[in-house]
Amino acid sequence: xxxxxxxxxxxxxxxxxxxxxxxxxxxxxxHVVDVDDYxxxxxxxxxxxxxFWAALARYxxxxxxxxxxxxxxxxxxxxxxxxxEATLNYAEHALRPGTGKADTxxxxxxxxxxxxxxxxxxxxxxxxxxxxxxLHRLGVRRGDRVVGLVPNSPETLVAxxxxxxxxxIWSSCSPDFGFRAIADRFRxxxxxxxxxxxxxxxxxxxxxxxxxxxxxxxxxxxxRATVVLSYLTDAEPETAGPHAASSDVTSSDVTGSDxxxxxxxxxxxxxxxxTGPAERSGRDPGAADLRRLSWTRFLALGDGAHLxxxxxxxxxxxxxxxxxxxxxxxxGIVHGHGGITLEHLxxxxxxxxxxxxxxxxxxxxxxxxMWNFVISGLLVGATVMLYDGSPAYPGMHSLWxxxxxERVTVFGTSAPFVQACMKDGLTLGRYELSALRTVxxxxxxxxxxxxxxxxxxxxxxxxxxxxxGGTDLCTGFVGPAPDVPVWLGELSRPSLGAAVAAYDESGxxxxxEVGELVLTEPMPSMPVSFWNDDDGSRLRxxxxxxxxxxxxxxxxxxxxxxxxxxxxxxxxxxxxRGGVRMGTAEFYRVVEGHPAVLDSLVIxxxxxxxxxxxxxxxxxxxxxxxxxxxxxxxxxxxxREELSPRHVPDRFVVxxxxxxxxxGKKCEVPVKRILAGTAPEKAVSREALRNPDSLGPFLRLxxxxxxxx
Numbered sequence: 001x002x003x004x005x006x007x008x009x010x011x012x013x014x015x016x017x018x019x020x021x022x023x024x025x026x027x028x029x030x031h032v033v034d035v036d037d038y039x040x041x042x043x044x045x046x047x048x049x050x051x052f053w054a055a056l057a058r059y060x061x062x063x064x065x066x067x068x069x070x071x072x073x074x075x076x077x078x079x080x081x082x083x084x085e086a087t088l089n090y091a092e093h094a095l096r097p098g099t100g101k102a103d104t105x106x107x108x109x110x111x112x113x114x115x116x117x118x119x120x121x122x123x124x125x126x127x128x129x130x131x132x133x134x135l136h137r138l139g140v141r142r143g144d145r146v147v148g149l150v151p152n153s154p155e156t157l158v159a160x161x162x163x164x165x166x167x168x169i170w171s172s173c174s175p176d177f178g179f180r181a182i183a184d185r186f187r188x189x190x191x192x193x194x195x196x197x198x199x200x201x202x203x204x205x206x207x208x209x210x211x212x213x214x215x216x217x218x219x220x221x222x223x224r225a226t227v228v229l230s231y232l233t234d235a236e237p238e239t240a241g242p243h244a245a246s247s248d249v250t251s252s253d254v255t256g257s258d259x260x261x262x263x264x265x266x267x268x269x270x271x272x273x274x275t276g277p278a279e280r281s282g283r284d285p286g287a288a289d290l291r292r293l294s295w296t297r298f299l300a301l302g303d304g305a306h307l308x309x310x311x312x313x314x315x316x317x318x319x320x321x322x323x324x325x326x327x328x329x330x331x332g333i334v335h336g337h338g339g340i341t342l343e344h345l346x347x348x349x350x351x352x353x354x355x356x357x358x359x360x361x362x363x364x365x366x367x368x369x370m371w372n373f374v375i376s377g378l379l380v381g382a383t384v385m386l387y388d389g390s391p392a393y394p395g396m397h398s399l400w401x402x403x404x405x406e407r408v409t410v411f412g413t414s415a416p417f418v419q420a421c422m423k424d425g426l427t428l429g430r431y432e433l434s435a436l437r438t439v440x441x442x443x444x445x446x447x448x449x450x451x452x453x454x455x456x457x458x459x460x461x462x463x464x465x466x467x468x469g470g471t472d473l474c475t476g477f478v479g480p481a482p483d484v485p486v487w488l489g490e491l492s493r494p495s496l497g498a499a500v501a502a503y504d505e506s507g508x509x510x511x512x513e514v515g516e517l518v519l520t521e522p523m524p525s526m527p528v529s530f531w532n533d534d535d536g537s538r539l540r541x542x543x544x545x546x547x548x549x550x551x552x553x554x555x556x557x558x559x560x561x562x563x564x565x566x567x568x569x570x571x572x573x574x575x576x577r578g579g580v581r582m583g584t585a586e587f588y589r590v591v592e593g594h595p596a597v598l599d600s601l602v603i604x605x606x607x608x609x610x611x612x613x614x615x616x617x618x619x620x621x622x623x624x625x626x627x628x629x630x631x632x633x634x635x636x637x638x639x640r641e642e643l644s645p646r647h648v649p650d651r652f653v654v655x656x657x658x659x660x661x662x663x664g665k666k667c668e669v670p671v672k673r674i675l676a677g678t679a680p681e682k683a684v685s686r687e688a689l690r691n692p693d694s695l696g697p698f699l700r701l702x703x704x705x706x707x708x709x
Contacts, residue, residue: 003562007455008463008486009696016225018482021348026059038481038493039563046499047074049521053082053497061097065311066090071524077549078540083338087311090164090318090337091343093379095125095307100356100381105376109359109406110156113201113389119154124155124161125307127154131162133302137227138193142167142310145191145320148364149182149209149216151200152389155229155295157375158193164318164337167310171320171332175200177662179212180687183219183324187221188332188531190222197231203390206232229295314338315528321471324661325688331538332531335474339524343475344376346496352410352438352465353482354382361385362412362440363399368663369471370442374412386679391417396424400431407435412467414443416664418450419592428457440465442476443664445567447589448489455488462514466491468567470553472543473525478557478565490564497523502559507547514558517570519551526551573671575604575616575647584668590642591618591635596626599658602649603672615650617675619697621658628654653701657694664690671695674702 015021017473024041028034032055033048035041043054050072053676057064068086098471101107103122110117119127140146146163150156161400163170171189175197186194194216199208217226293301315336322330348354360377364370365388377384383406391399403411419443439454439462446466454464464486469476477498484492494500502515509515530539556568569584584602591600599621606614622631639647649676659667670684680699686692 003487004490005488006485007451007488008460010463010483010485014582015483018353019355020353020482021060023350025053030055030058038484042494045496046494046521049497049499049523052522056342056346057083057602060342060349062088062341062345063092065150068314069340070089075211075522077522077526078536078544080526082231082312082522086152086314086338086340087306087310088314088341089165089167089309090341091128091161092309093341094161094376095121095128095378098356098381101378105356105381106383107568108157108384108386110386110388111402111406112151112153112156112387113204113393117154124154124158127158127299128161129305129307130163130299130302131158132165132307133167133305134298134300135162135168135193135302137301139605140166140168142312143317144168145189146170146187146193146195147186147191147220148172148366149177149194149196149213150229151175151197151231152364152366152371152386153229153388154386156195157365157384157386159227160319160375163305165309167312167316169317169320169323169334172366172371174365174662175209175212176202176207176365177367178687178694179215179219181662182212182216184325184685184687185330186216186220188329189320191220192222192224194220194223194226195229196226197229199232201232203393208232209412226292227295249637256290312337317528319372320531321372321474323471324663324665325685328685329686331542333471334383334528334531335525336528339526339528340372340376340474340693341379343473343497343523344373347373347382347475348376348382350496351480352440354379354380354410358382358409359385359406359435360410360412361387361403361406361408363387363391363414363417364412368443369474370412371596372474392420395420395425397431400428400433401427403436404431404433409435410438410465411436412440412442414664415441415446415450416444418446418453419648422449423595433458433462435463438463438465438480440467440480442467442469445569445585446489447585447593449589449593451486451488468555468565469495472527472553473523475525477519477523478567484563487562487564488567490560490562492564494559494563494565497521498560499563500557502557503547503550503552508552512561512569514556515565516546516585517555517557518547519553522551561610565664570668582626586643587618587639587647590639590647591620594631594635594638596623596631597621597635598623601658601666601668601671603668603675605672605675616648617651617653618649619653619655619658621656622654655694655697655699657691659684659692659694659698660690661688662690671698674698677702 018653024035035044054071064086066085068083070084072082101121103120105121106118107121107124108119146168148156160170173185196213198232199206217223317334318337318340320334322332354377360382362370362374364374365453375384380431385406387402451464463480465480467476467479468491477495477500478491479495481493486492499519499521501509501518501520503518504510504515533539541552543551554571556571558566587602588600591597597620601619603617622628636648659671661667673683674680
């Protein structure tokens with residue numbers, strides 16, 4: 001087989017100037033280990049994980065209030081303990097002084113569809129100090145939970161950092177989630193404070209969420225207070241004050257900012273009863289102020305406070321993320337302060353080469369782990385670039401315009417966004433993107449065509465950083481390195497400290513063959529626990545049941561002889577034709593490359609059919625003017641020629657929509673279960689879907705009519 005094309009090669013000068021090269025030089029100077037390239041560094045990082053992670057902590061000057069007694073006493077998974085006895089705080093590392101983090105340096109640039117503003121590190125520290133003191137006045141203490149139904153805005157970042165600084169636990173959902181999806185997540189946590197908004201702007205339209213918030217307050221009996229940001233309501237004129245927005249806000253800019261003095265009470269934002277749910281239900285409010293507070297009045301509770309940090313154990317919960325919840329209640333995935341601090345320092349500095357001179361952007365919402373990832377740009381002194389709204393409003397060019405105007409250096413997006421730009425016929429030559437050096441892609445495998453489109457539009461000086469990991473570790477464990485080439489359609493290397501392997505059906509590592517993606521050594525950002533999983537049984541079942549002591553991630557991967565990797569899709573949605581296992585990613589690359597195909601879903605029922613006569617089905621969403629017979633004939637021919645005869649479906653079925661989770665993932669496994677005869681209410685939770693009505697055609701095909709799931 002011919003070697004794939006190299007689409008980016010680091011120059012010797014760029015390698016020498018990279019942070020990973022400086023880290024290797026430091027390792028040599030400290031007599032830790034002598035490694036001269038990425039591969040030797042990676043091998044050392046996974047064969048000597050205790051030495052590697054201890055060296056990282058020293059190199060990045062991790063501020064342990066209480067020093068650790070060891071790094072990794074036992075390498076056994078699950079139940080690994082990292083840095084026992086150590087205490088630290090994530091928020092302290094995000095906000096502590098350092099290069100690029102002077103009070104006047106820009107920490108945050110925020111845009112939404114109708115405006116822009118910035119926040120310096122000094123302003124960010126002052127607002128976090130005020131929010132921290134306000135939460136403390138509301139009774140929030142270490143281990144309490146603060147939840148946010150919030151947009152990707154500076155206030156959300158402030159609320160999270162304030163929560164973390166107290167040793168309390170943060171969790172967030174995007175405001176476009178439905179009530180049941182939010183409640184299924186937040187009710188598990190028994191939160192004491194809810195931070196939310198009056199509504200959000202998306203695709204040029206305002207969407208109010210007052211009724212959802214009211215329902216949520218009543219569904220969360222442990223709440224002591226609700227803090228509501230006026231995200232849509234017209235704000236009062238800006239006045240001077242320590243919590244005022246940056247001076248580049250104009251009357252036509254974002255109105256959701258804190259633009260009133262904290263010393264001047266502002267009206268409540270909804271006109272609703274300002275009592276909290278505890279007061280409405282007659283519960284004893286205690287000493288805490290249970291009123292429904294505006295964001296401005298909330299910050300005024302802590303006006304003038306000094307910024308402090310609660311030292312917590314290395315594995316103390318920092319935040320709770322969630323599994324998709326497609327087949328049951330979403331699992332609460334708990335990550336610790338120390339594991340995330342170390343992992344994100346490593347990923348930002350050594351993999352994305354990010355530092356004080358960078359403007360780091362990734363399109364995300366607060367319901368996706370990439371929000372948690374991108375805000376960690378603060379750890380390395382980068383400017384964090386936040387965007388809230390539709391990535392396609394008023395057109396597919398919008399985010400690229402943002403990147404050009406703000407001189408973004410690292411631009412992160414998703415593979416479906418790249419695909420949509422291709423289909424739109426977008427060309428990037430009209431935008432001044434000279435500051436751009438890296439384009440990251442995650443959320444789904446980036447197709448060969450996606451690599452090609454980025455390379456053709458951005459040139460060979462821009463690194464294409466395809467990045468694969470998951471919510472489970474809140475990071476990627478296969479992706480870019482600043483000193484390794486990028487091959488067309490491939491992820492450059494396993495991440496440092498990530499002992500990635502491809503296992504065959506016998507549990508043996510294979511090269512140049514499709515296998516199960518596994519991690520054979522622990523990483524600090526592996527979940528501390530699942531929420532409400534006291535004996536760890538659900539966590540063991542999720543990751544360690546198939547290969548005891550080895551993390552099974554659930555993706556198909558090929559590790560090439562070059563050391564690069566190809567992700568083929570979820571292993572539990574495998575296509576198995578004629579005894580040959582095939583991932584779905586290659587299939588979607590071809591099918592969705594057709595200009596008439598807007599979306600698709602491929603399901604192989606042959607392994608589930610009782611008579612052994614299942615089918616390979618391809619469901620298509622077509623453009624308005626497309627002729628189905630013509631499109632399917634072309635797809636049959638293209639799949640046969642570009643992949644193999646085994647990839648040609650038995651049937652194509654045209655549908656109006658493809659079921660997707662709230663975070664946009666295709667629901668391959670739930671649909672497969674429905675078609676195999678599983679009762680719909682057991683196959684999928686409608687509340688976990690962005691578009692539950694899309695299940696109708698699949699239910700009818702399974703002979704269940706429009707039975708609600």
